[in-house]
Amino acid sequence: MNIRDVAAAAGVSVATVSRVLSPKPGSQTVRPETRQRVLEVVDRVGYRPNDLARALLQDRTATVGLVLPDISNPYYPPLVRGVEDAASTLGYRVMLCNTDRDEEKTATYVDTLIKTRVDGIIIAGGSTTMPMLRDVFEPYRTKVVVVGRHELEYPSIQVDNVAAMGEVIGYLTGLGHRRIGFIAGPASSITVQDRVEGYRAALRAAGIGYNEDLVREGDLQEQSGYDVAGELAAQPTRPTALVAANDRMAVGAMAALTDAGLRVPADVSLVGFDDVSLASYIRPALTTVSVPTYDMGGAAMELLAREFEEGGGTPEPGARVLSTTLMVRESCAAPPR
Structure with missing residues (x-):
């Protein structure tokens, strides 16, 4: 069944069927009884619109791509949900x-x-x-928004990781920690560079010298946190x-400290x-910095939709910075004597 068959079965024009099935606001101009009749025919015959043909005709697919580095990282699912919820509301x-x-x-995913x-x-x-993505994007008009601080000249949704880490170190030095x-x-x-x-910077502000022996590089997963701790x-x-x-690395670190016979936070x-x-x-509950990942995802989708409405060429780069919160729980105390 094609759109002409649906139109004939419903006793309407092809244009009317197109308006009924279109995600655009213009579909609401069809009379309710006509709209219902078209939808009943569509349901009865199992008609599915050709999205590719529609996209070529309208120069719009109502689809956005979301590129993530590691979906297994529990940081990202709330961000994905934020993007999807906003996209659904906006018709994408x-x-x-x-x-x-x-x-x-x-590069392959972006090209696809x-x-x-x-x-x-x-x-x-x-x-x-x-930055290698610049060459991929250059020939196209695809709108781009980034989440986090990037070396890409596109609008972004960010948090201030430098200030957030400064708050963490300030909290610990306030408890008396120097090492x-x-x-x-x-x-x-x-993001890691900023942290x-x-x-x-926070150590300097507290009058504490930087000691490279106290810094180790992990891979953002639990095992590396365990090993480094x-x-x-x-x-x-x-x-x-x-x-x-x-x-994730903090959870691994807690396990390593416990296995070493040390108590968190007493030791x-x-x-x-x-x-x-x-x-x-987890117990003790982890003191951590709360990053508004769900809100960041929603804000990124809303910003992208705004770029669609405004049209034009490459948007001017700019950052919207959301606030973080230090969540003080049970894993910190004054240093042992």
Whole structure:
């Protein structure tokens, strides 16, 4: 069955059927009884519109691509939900791409999204390898919004990771900690770079020298947090507090400290970052920085939709910065005597 067959069966024109099935506001101009008759025919014959043909005709697919580095990271599902909820409200569908932080895979996914004529792309997860995407985007008019701080000249939704980490270190020094270890993430991540910068700046502000022996690089997963925390805990003069660049590594670190016979927070205080759902359910409950990932996803989709409405060429770069919150729970205390 094609659209002409549906129109004949419903006793209306092809244009009327098109308006009824269109996601655009113009579909509401069809009289309710006519609309109902068309939908009944569509349901009876099992007609499905040709989205590709419609996209070529209207130069619009009502679809956006969402590119993520690691969907297994519990940081990202709330962000995806924020994008999807906003997209559904605005009349868009979302295509999800997981890149595993692989540069070639990222470029391939973005190229595929462009070839399938998505109206826009949201890229989450900052990386120093992202500038290679400029060459992919250059020949096209695809709208782009990024989540996090990127080296890409596109509108973005961000949080201030430097200030947030400064608040964490200020909290720990306020408790009396002077030997504060840091479990960082991959140096290729701009988000991690910002958190390292915030760590160093806050130590300076507190009059504490930077000690590279207290800093280790993890991979943002639990096992690396476990391994690095074990190394730091084994030092002759171990840290009295540990800060992890994300909650997954903080959870691994807590397990390592417990296995080493140390108590959190009586022997070592522990702070994470992101406030994933698990953070408040482990014991002791993890003190961490709450990042509004759901709101960031929704804001990114709304910003992208605004770019569609305004049209034109490449949008001017600019950042909307959302607030973070230090969630003080049970994993921190004054340093042991």
